[in-house]
């Protein structure tokens with residue numbers, strides 16, 4: 001049931017605060033304080049997952065891959081664990097050499113994606129051949145705890161998003177992000193790679209995310225709906241982001257492509273001058289994510305290069321960013337947030353933009369052409 005929304009996608013975008021709340025309740029001890037002597041996390045993974053862990057590799061497709069890219073950033077930054085990420089369709093025919101003490105994570109909301117399943121199965125069979133020397137372990141991050149992938153892996157993190165009907169993944173992506181925040185913080189806590197003060201700061205930040213998403217939905221939706229009209233004749237768009245927001249640029253571009261059929265590319269902001277800048281003119285809008293943090297100035301100057309090429313420049317920025325109105329033609333503010341948590345907020349304007357552009361064009365938002373919700377063929 002659409003519960004008053006025009007499309008399932010809109011309903012599912014609006015369910016995201018609830019997904020974050022459910023994950024917080026499931027995976028975090030909400031009474032934890034920095035002086036508690038126990039762990040704040042309740043992931044319930046077997047000890048064998050953690051023992052002597054040295055490396056992580058992630059396999060996934062599409063939007064799940066983008067969640068995994070953010071996961072890589074978190075696992076490396078917080079838990080100091082080298083993390084590789086690969087398209088499942090590439091991994092399955094050229095898996096990297098086995099490394100000892102490696103955790104393989106398959107991310108798939110449906111749990112049925114053929115390539116992701118095959119990639120994880122390859123890892124499982126290599127382990128059978130080489131065990132116990134390599135001590136590899138398998139984890140699935142999925143929204144379906146009864147799905148095919150759960151029968152191949154050692155353990156599962158449930159993304160708790162509830163049934164997603166719109167073909168475009170929105171709330172399941174949110175659940176996947178939550179899984180990676182909790183996994184990387186849990187690992188960081190166990191490995192001693194995070195201070196209690198920083199841990200407590202991030203936990204406080206996680207708890208306010210649901211209300212911050214609500215603020216974006218309440219204050220930005222109408223504005224983004226109006227903005228969507230300026231995309232009526234758009235054929236190409238560029239999304240830019242750096243650091244932990246680079247995968248959100250990819251996700252913004254994927255969402256726009258799949259439901260509004262506008263050609264879009266996501267790029268790391270710093271790569272624009274190495275080719276794609278040649279595409280820019282007044283007909284190619286640029287959507288840049290420039291959140292406060294270690295790459296803020298760089299990301300802003302990359303965005304300004306686009307403006308110098310006459311592109312219409314949209315900025316996804318922090319609400320407190322006083323300079324944004326000068327830099328961007330249109331500003332899409334999100335509440336101030338720790339840089340590490342910012343993808344949870346910056347993805348919301350991306351989802352709203354693609355949704356409203358597709359709806360404004362009269363397209364079948366929930367059932368885009370040529371796409372299926374679950375890709376069970378190669």
Ligand code: F6R
Pocket residue numbers: 061062063064065107108109110111112113116167168169170254255258373374375
């Ligand atoms: C994007 C989208 C697809 C899926 C991809 C993987 O909105 O829906 O790109 O993310 O097909 O699907 P799962 O997560 O089920 O493996």
